[in-house]
Amino acid sequence: MGDFLSIAISIAFHGLALAMVLYLISVGLSVTMGLMGFVNLAHGAFAMAGGYAMTTLMNRYGAPFWLALAAAVVIVGLASLVLERVLYRRFYGGGELNQVLLTMGLIFMSVGAATYVWGPVAQPIQLPQALRGQIDLGVRDFPVYRSFLILCGALLVTALWLALERTRFGVRVRAAVDNLAMAQTLGVNTSRLFALAFGLGSALAALGGGLGAELLAITPGYALDNLVYFLIVVAVGGMGSIRGPFVAALIVGVADTAFKYAAPELGAFFIYALTMGLLLWRPRGIFGPA
Amino acid sequence: MPDARALLDAFARRHRLHALEALPWVAAVAAYFAFPDYLALGAQILAVIIFALSVDLVLGYAGIVTLGQAAFFGTGAYTAGILAANGWGEPLTGLLAAGAMAGAIGLLSGAIILRTSGLPLLMQTLVVAAMLSEAANKGGRITGGSDGLQGMEVWPILGKFRFDMFGHTAYLYCLAVLAVAWIAVRALVHSAFGRSLTGIRENVMRMHAIGAPVDRRKLVVYTISAALAGISGGLIAQTTQFVGLGVLSLERSGTILIMLIIGGVGQLYGAFIGVPLYMIAQDRFSTIDPTYWYFWIGLFMVLMVVFAPGGVLGFFARRRARREKP
Amino acid sequence: MNAAGLETQGLCKSFGALAVATAIDFRLERGARHALIGPNGAGKTSFVNLVTGALRPGAGRVLLGGEDVTGLPQAARVKRGLVRTFQINTLFRRLSVLENVTLAIAERDGVAEDFVRPAGRHRAVIEEAFALLDRLGLAEEALRPVSELAYGRQRMTEIAVALGLAPKVLLLDEPAAGVPSGETATIIDLIERLPSEISVLIIEHDMELVFRLARRITVLVQGSVLIEGTPREIADDPRVRQVYLGERRHA
Numbered sequence: 001m002g003d004f005l006s007i008a009i010s011i012a013f014h015g016l017a018l019a020m021v022l023y024l025i026s027v028g029l030s031v032t033m034g035l036m037g038f039v040n041l042a043h044g045a046f047a048m049a050g051g052y053a054m055t056t057l058m059n060r061y062g063a064p065f066w067l068a069l070a071a072a073v074v075i076v077g078l079a080s081l082v083l084e085r086v087l088y089r090r091f092y093g094g095g096e097l098n099q100v101l102l103t104m105g106l107i108f109m110s111v112g113a114a115t116y117v118w119g120p121v122a123q124p125i126q127l128p129q130a131l132r133g134q135i136d137l138g139v140r141d142f143p144v145y146r147s148f149l150i151l152c153g154a155l156l157v158t159a160l161w162l163a164l165e166r167t168r169f170g171v172r173v174r175a176a177v178d179n180l181a182m183a184q185t186l187g188v189n190t191s192r193l194f195a196l197a198f199g200l201g202s203a204l205a206a207l208g209g210g211l212g213a214e215l216l217a218i219t220p221g222y223a224l225d226n227l228v229y230f231l232i233v234v235a236v237g238g239m240g241s242i243r244g245p246f247v248a249a250l251i252v253g254v255a256d257t258a259f260k261y262a263a264p265e266l267g268a269f270f271i272y273a274l275t276m277g278l279l280l281w282r283p284r285g286i287f288g289p290a
Numbered sequence: 291m292p293d294a295r296a297l298l299d300a301f302a303r304r305h306r307l308h309a310l311e312a313l314p315w316v317a318a319v320a321a322y323f324a325f326p327d328y329l330a331l332g333a334q335i336l337a338v339i340i341f342a343l344s345v346d347l348v349l350g351y352a353g354i355v356t357l358g359q360a361a362f363f364g365t366g367a368y369t370a371g372i373l374a375a376n377g378w379g380e381p382l383t384g385l386l387a388a389g390a391m392a393g394a395i396g397l398l399s400g401a402i403i404l405r406t407s408g409l410p411l412l413m414q415t416l417v418v419a420a421m422l423s424e425a426a427n428k429g430g431r432i433t434g435g436s437d438g439l440q441g442m443e444v445w446p447i448l449g450k451f452r453f454d455m456f457g458h459t460a461y462l463y464c465l466a467v468l469a470v471a472w473i474a475v476r477a478l479v480h481s482a483f484g485r486s487l488t489g490i491r492e493n494v495m496r497m498h499a500i501g502a503p504v505d506r507r508k509l510v511v512y513t514i515s516a517a518l519a520g521i522s523g524g525l526i527a528q529t530t531q532f533v534g535l536g537v538l539s540l541e542r543s544g545t546i547l548i549m550l551i552i553g554g555v556g557q558l559y560g561a562f563i564g565v566p567l568y569m570i571a572q573d574r575f576s577t578i579d580p581t582y583w584y585f586w587i588g589l590f591m592v593l594m595v596v597f598a599p600g601g602v603l604g605f606f607a608r609r610r611a612r613r614e615k616p
Numbered sequence: 617m618n619a620a621g622l623e624t625q626g627l628c629k630s631f632g633a634l635a636v637a638t639a640i641d642f643r644l645e646r647g648a649r650h651a652l653i654g655p656n657g658a659g660k661t662s663f664v665n666l667v668t669g670a671l672r673p674g675a676g677r678v679l680l681g682g683e684d685v686t687g688l689p690q691a692a693r694v695k696r697g698l699v700r701t702f703q704i705n706t707l708f709r710r711l712s713v714l715e716n717v718t719l720a721i722a723e724r725d726g727v728a729e730d731f732v733r734p735a736g737r738h739r740a741v742i743e744e745a746f747a748l749l750d751r752l753g754l755a756e757e758a759l760r761p762v763s764e765l766a767y768g769r770q771r772m773t774e775i776a777v778a779l780g781l782a783p784k785v786l787l788l789d790e791p792a793a794g795v796p797s798g799e800t801a802t803i804i805d806l807i808e809r810l811p812s813e814i815s816v817l818i819i820e821h822d823m824e825l826v827f828r829l830a831r832r833i834t835v836l837v838q839g840s841v842l843i844e845g846t847p848r849e850i851a852d853d854p855r856v857r858q859v860y861l862g863e864r865r866h867a
Binding site: 297298484502 | 668670690691692694695699700702706707708709710711712714715718719720722723724727728729730731732733734735736737738739741742743746750755758759777781
Binding site: 096111228231232265269 | 349355413416417418421427428540541544547548551581583584586590591592594599
């Protein structure tokens with residue numbers, strides 16, 4: 001019994017850590033889809049870019065972990081603003097098909113570009129001393145890195161929730177998600193709002209990509225390989241929601257880890273079946289509009 | 291109104307064969323003689339055109355946006371492949387089995403997921419394909435897993451035509467199947483049923499209001515499309531005598547979409563234009579710079595969506611419309 | 617007692633706290649020319665949606681020609697002769713006027729299930745569609761895409777599609793809405809000339825139209841029936857005047 005509990009806690013822990021990484025990356029996607037109604041399949045590419053930027057700064061230029069991470073987040077955030085202005089903006093409110101095609105094209109470009117610059121092998125990552133090893137959390141030892149990820153995720157969801165509820169920016173975002181036309185007539189500068197939300201979401205994705213580099217390996221195929229997971233988190237959680245993807249990420253992270261442990265011959269099959277069931281029950285997501 | 295007669299006749303004759311429609315077939319037959327060294331590639335192109343036609347049916351005609359068509363293509367490929375690798379190498383029945391299996395998966399998954407639309411539907415199509423891909427990956431004993439299916443032995447067609455090294459048989463086989471598939475798809479598209487699909491794409495609310503059983507229609511076309519995609523997959527398996535995990539991948543779904551878009555959606559012949567253009571370009575590129583193909587095709591996609599969303603056929607249609615305006 | 621063309625019994629619908637229909641009892645007699653009026657937000661279009669099956673009621677029944685159709689989806693009710701037009705034109709804009717009507721007739725006749733024979737071979741459908749357009753004065757524009765027509769002509773097409781379905785009960789949701797005043801005459805004329813077997817319910821704001829076309833009027837206010845009667849009775853009723861005049865005082 002003690003063994004089972006120990007394994008269960010391990011699974012829960014690893015699942016939680018994975019969930020936090022998924023959340024960090026996917027929350028931006030949720031906002032983009034809910035706010036701009038834009039199906040950004042290439043969102044994972046921002047996470048990947050964050051991962052590559054961070055590891056390159058560390059491995060090639062010897063930058064310390066935290067600096068490299070911060071720089072990566074800023075670089076990707078700014079780059080995403082440019083991309084939004086130049087490209088994405090033309091397709092808001094357009095047909096779904098064009099958005100799918102555009103972002104598929106961007107994914108392919110990211111795969112090709114990453115292969116060209118960094119080659120096909122996963123980027124090696126050196127965690128800083130502070131994040132290595134185990135930490136004693138009273139009842140037993142847990143890996144520091146994963147504990148840190150969980151802490152980050154919890155802090156982030158709280159910060160985002162506060163921002164959404166308490167700041168003016170947050171109010172505007174909620175209004176625009178709820179009823180765009182109304183928000184515009186009330187004087188909200190929606191194009192600036194979109195740009196800011198997009199940049200923020202992409203920066204968070206870069207943060208998730210960098211922080212989570214040990215869990216989701218930084219390879220050229222990153223955006224394509226992990227796309228389904230990011231989309232699952234958003235679709236199951238509910239587009240435009242902050243809480244929804246958090247819950248969905250928890251479900252996906254823990255369930256996936258548990259299923260892969262309990263029945264590795266079936267792999268990710270269960271998570272897909274679970275997703276299908278959840279989407280049939282609530283097509284707009286658990287926390288989506290009714 | 292004497293003009294009325296002529297007007298109605300023109301309207302009623304829209305399905306009539308146009309001289310230009312012979313062009314792809316003339317080109318295909320000419321290619322057989324003109325490019326004897328490229329028949330293997332040619333056979334693949336012909337097979338993939340069937341796949342593109344199947345996507346055009348659901349996307350271009352019924353307006354269902356899906357990223358999971360590889361599920362059916364791959365099911366067909368693995369069905370034909372597993373049969374051939376386990377003692378039943380008869381190609382025609384293998385192909386029928388491939389189509390039937392894929393059609394069954396299409397019917398089953400469609401019945402479950404087609405009640406949604408938009409993003410949830412897109413997600414579901416991805417999930418179905420991902421499930422099958424994972425099943426193929428883990429079912430190594432049957433499918434060969436990540437190494438791919440080995441040991442396929444395809445028997446001669448009708449007992450007489452052996453699959454040779456140069457692709458002669460493969461090319462003509464694929465051409466024949468494509469011809470049959472095209473006849474079926476063309477008839478479907480021009481039929482009253484096909485016109486109602488256009489109605490579903492154009493204004494689904496109006497279709498409900500004229501009493502059309504929209505969900506049933508979508509399911510029927512989804513199933514037919516799945517079966518066609520399965521036949522395409524089966525052809526690829528039989529003519530290359532190999533099936534890898536890529537047939538079920540998201541990449542496969544994405545690239546077939548690209549090929550169709552290049553040619554133009556919803557106009558039947560987009561498949562005949564886009565697929566050869568893409569596959570020939572990819573083939574040429576692979577001799578120069580194989581790794582970076584994805585970058586260039588991705589860039590091309592982005593430029594296309596921005597500047598020429600209708601594809602090749604769309605471009606010509608817009609030109610014609612502009613010239614016809616007074 | 618004769619079964620009504622259309623009847624609702626205790627029809628209710630709420631969206632959260634907002635009640636758009638409260639115990640609506642309504643009877644549309646066979647061959648009626650009936651109008652449903654009421655101030656903005658009264659729930660007129662919601663009523664049409666409830667009756668046609670586009671919206672599911674919280675409670676109550678809908679009977680079509682005596683048959684309980686409450687559980688039936690929209691398409692099934694259309695097949696039984698319950699046809700509506702939309703307040704905003706809902707047509708296949710990129711398709712021709714003729715095709716818009718042939719699609720409707722093809723559905724009605726079951727021809728649309730044919731996936732082998734080319735659509736053009738169903739000559740009877742095409743001829744009937746064209747004859748209908750001719751009667752409505754739309755023959756000239758038959759092959760033009762709907763999007764190229766003037767709005768009033770598009771509205772006529774909307775009605776043509778509805779007529780193509782051989783309705784027993786026809787619900788016209790603001791047929792003159794958005795139509796420039798120069799073109800409304802044709803629409804009114806068309807409605808006046810509708811066959812007497814069809815039971816017609818018109819939702820309208822335009823009082824002139826209502827008093828000209830309707831033999832009976834129901835007034836809907838905030839989801840409930842205020843009063844029902846002949847045009848004279850309605851015009852004389854002080855409550856109706858208050859509802860409309862009261863509304864204007866707010867404006």
